Amino acid sequence: MDKRAFGRLLREARQRSLLTLEDLSGVSGVSVRAISDMERGRSLPRQATLGDLMDALDLDAEARRQLVQASVRRVRRVPQQLPPDPAVFRGRKEALRAAHGVTAQSAAVGGGHVVIAAVAGMAGVGKTTLAVHWAHEVAEHYPDGQLFVNLRGFEDSDRPLEPGVALGGFLTALGVPSSEIPSGTEERAALFKERTASRRLILVLDNARDSQQVRPLLPASVGCLTIVTSRNRLSGLVASEGASPIGLEVWTPAEAVAALAARIGQQRCWAEPEAAAELVALCGYLPLAVAVVGAQLSSTPGMPLRLGVRELRRARPRLDALTADDRRVDVRAVFSWSYRALTEETARFFRHLALHPGPAVSAEAAASLAGVELPAARRHLHELISASLLSRDAEGHYVLHDLVRAYGVELMEQEDDDRLAAETRLLDYLYDNARTANRFATQFTSELTDAPVAGVVQVAIDSREEGLDWFRQEESAAAAAVRLLADPRLLGHRINVTQEWMAYNAVAGRWTEEIWASRIGLDAALVLDDPVAVVRSGRHLARALCETGQYGLADEPVALILKHLHRIPLEQRARAERSVSWARAHQKRYTQALPHGRRALSIARTLDQRHEMGLALTQLGWVLAMLGDHRRTIALCEEALAVLGEVGDRRNQGVAWSNIGYAQQCLGDLDAAFAGHHQALQIFEAVDDPYSQAEALDYLAAAHLERGDTEQARASWRRSAELFSALRIARAAEMRTKAAALPLPHPETHPVVG
Structure with a gap:
């Protein structure tokens, strides 16, 4: 976000608080000139200055979040996600005229409205090619970059890309840190609109399923051009969003021959004009089919075009997904021709590659699917790219067109792989x-x-x-x-x-x-009916639900853990009991957590499971601390420190120190409490464990507050909130609330910041 946006937020917050510049300066300790410069978009505050301003304005948690986010100094990232402009692009004069008419219409009204174009047509007709070519032609008028995404609206899996996933990719491309990307689609859409509000961007939303999938991805900026491609006519987008429809049909015969000549050479088409015309006719003038035919013919320069015509005529049956009224259209035959030109090893590799369920595949995953060594897989991938059966995305992953994928799966079934x-x-x-x-x-x-x-x-x-x-x-x-x-x-x-x-x-x-x-x-x-897997999956689900604040929903997986507990091996029960104790404690049901914690420790002691014993001691100590038995907590966690030291688990030694610090604080020994908390923080920082750092900072903040150091308490809770937010832990809101509830510092205790 730029300085002007921060200034606007700060000015609105001050006005809501009914404060003049002088009033805010007096309360916060920040000079009038500095505040004025910020509000006019000339500067951004340092972190400490921002904290003083927010405290003086007595902002709620959401307003604080917005100001903190707006104050971050970011390097404006210009995404360049467009695929290359196809070198063999031919024809499409009418479609391009309509496309440029959309752009010109926007320019004629001074860019006063959102520009959306909906490019619709059948599979393989060249919608993506047109959209990418058009975007490249007008890219210079959109200096803030280009975004591109395949929405996978029409694929064999029938699993279109979730709008939230697409938004996550866009926000990352725009430079939003992953820790600031919300999990919900609506929140991501709002943030996307906010981040594009002042930009001039091109968005290409390729292969959309329907208007509903597209709407959350539309920017609000009048300076953006959004190009949507789909087999669906997107009439809802046209009616409700004012999108300009651009219908794309198959090539004209002349366009198709010109495109074929661009791939195989003009001389071959001139030498056999009738065969060239029949070839593109047998392809149904479908750009995808012509491209595959052209690639195959270019790899066999001595092959007469009439032989290609003969193969296409004789090939049956036809690819169901592209069946048309014209019975000469046989895209499956085109795929077959290209497929049969592959080496036997690459043909087998292609069939296996088609099984990959994701939108793109890595070389390692492709090699595993086919059961071949990685060097061989890379050779096969290169051959498939050369045959136009495969492409690569901007990140270097390999992408199968949906129709080619369907063809490969059919072949696998035919070959009985x-x-x-x-x-x-x-x-x-x-x-x-x-x-x-x-x-x-x-x-x-x-x-x-x-x-x-x-x-x-x-x-x-x-x-x-x-x-x-x-x-x-x-x-x-x-x-x-x-x-x-x-x-x-x-x-x-x-x-x-x-x-x-x-x-x-x-x-x-x-x-x-x-x-x-x-x-x-x-x-x-x-x-x-695998009890071990039920218990493990139940543990993971219970934790995820608790970490997102869905404590009530955690009852179901906990119940399944307890139901199957007697069926799992004894050596696995301590961990299962400990996980139930953890879940119940996070639900603040400490009396229910206690017996599970005790059973976990008892089992671990009986089986002499040293590591599990250390973890159980730590967990039980925490539960007892929540129940007020602080001396017992200290004893258990001191024992845990020794056991965990034996097995080399530094991270959980940090947890034990944190529990000790909390218990000492409750007993009134603040010096011992600070020692425990600082020891825990040092360990968590050393092992790079931000989750545990956030928990330790919560305890440390409470100790600072008890000692009367309000500002240190506030700083610790704010840092805890930042760490929890980065991990999308629901407790971040609790930390922010604690920090916001602290009394504001007296203005005379803070120097004026210019």
Whole structure:
């Protein structure tokens, strides 16, 4: 957000508080000149100055959030997401005339209204090509960049991209930190409109399902051009949003021949004009089909065009998704021709690649699907790109057009390939590499011991950043695989993926994603009647619900844990009991949490599970602290420190120190309390655990307040809120409320900030 936006928010807040510039200066200690410069959009405040102003204005939590967000100094990012302008673009004079008419209409009225164009037509007709070419032609008039997204409205999975997911990508491209991107679609849409309000951007919303999918993605700025492509005519968007419809039909015969000549050479078409004309006619003048034919012919320069005509005539049956009144249209034959030109190994690879359920596929995932080594997979991918059966997106991932994907799946069924084995390898790739990535990225110790099946690519991960990069790369693939690979024989493998991805979802603050993933895993575990998986999935779901403030909903997974507890091995029960104690404590049902905490400790002591014993001691100590037994808390946590030190668990030593600090504070020993809290914070910072840092800062703030240091308490609660917000933890609001409830400092105690 720019300085003017911050100034507007500050001025409105001051006016709502009925304060003059002089009044606000007197209360906050900030000079009149400094405040005036801020309100006029000339400067932004330092953090301490902003805090003084917000305290003086007595703002609520939402108003504070808006001011803090507006005060961040950001480098204005100019996204460049458009795919390359197709070098072989030909024809479309009428469509381009209509497109430029839309742009000219906007310019004629001085840019006074939102400009939306809805490009509609059948699959493969070239909607995306036209939209991208048009966007490139007018890009110079939109200096703030271009955004592009494939909304996957018409794909075999029938799972269009959620508007919230698309908005998340747009906000990231516009430079919004992930910690500031809200989880809800409506909130993301509002933030997107806010961030684009003063920009001149081009948005290309490709392959939309319907108007409802598109509406949340529309900017409010009159300086933006939005181009939507869809097989749907989007009449609702035209009627309600004033979108200008641009209908796209197949090429004219002349346009189709010109496009073919651009791909295979003008001389070949001149040498066999009748064959060239019949080739494009047999393609139904469909741009996608002509492109595939052109790619194949260009790779066989000595092949007469009449032979291509003969193959297209004889090929049957036709691709169902592109059946038209003209019986000469046979897109499946075109795909078949290109497919048969592949080497045997690449043809097999293509069939397996088509099984990938996500919008884009990495080379490693593709290799795992096909069960081949990564170098071989890269060679096959290159061959498929050369044959125009595959493309790459801006991030280097590989993308199959929906019709090509459908064709590949049909081929796999015809060839009787082992689909189950391929999908098993994909799921095991997502599970096993997540297990490796977790060791570096999340410090999560896996409970799963299943070895991946043969043929799964092992990604080299040697650092936290590499682990996080891998998770980010495969986010969409994991989500799609868990949702869409529906063979009942895959249930166990899907459970493994959901459980191994839990730690990353927690670290990244992806709690919404974790809730639905845990539910999928829990449902699968119940179908399999696997008590161990039920308990693990139930633990993960209960935590995700509690972290998002949905405490009541956590009762269901907790009940399932308790129902199946007697069926799991004894050595796993301590952890299960401890997780129930944790959930009940977060629900503030401490008397119910207590017996589960005691049973967890008893089991761990009996089985001499040293690590679990240390964790159970810490958990039980916390519950007892909440119940007022502070001396017992100190004794248990001091024992936990020794046990956790034996097993090398520094993070949970920090938790024990935090509990000790809290208990000492309750007993009135503030010196010991501060010592415990500071020891805990040092450990959490060393192990890079922002969640525990936020909890420790909450305790530390209370200690500062008891000692009378209001400003230190306020600073600690604010920092705690920031950390919780970055992780999308619901308790952030509680921390902000605590900070806001503190009395304002006396203005004379603060120097004037110029």
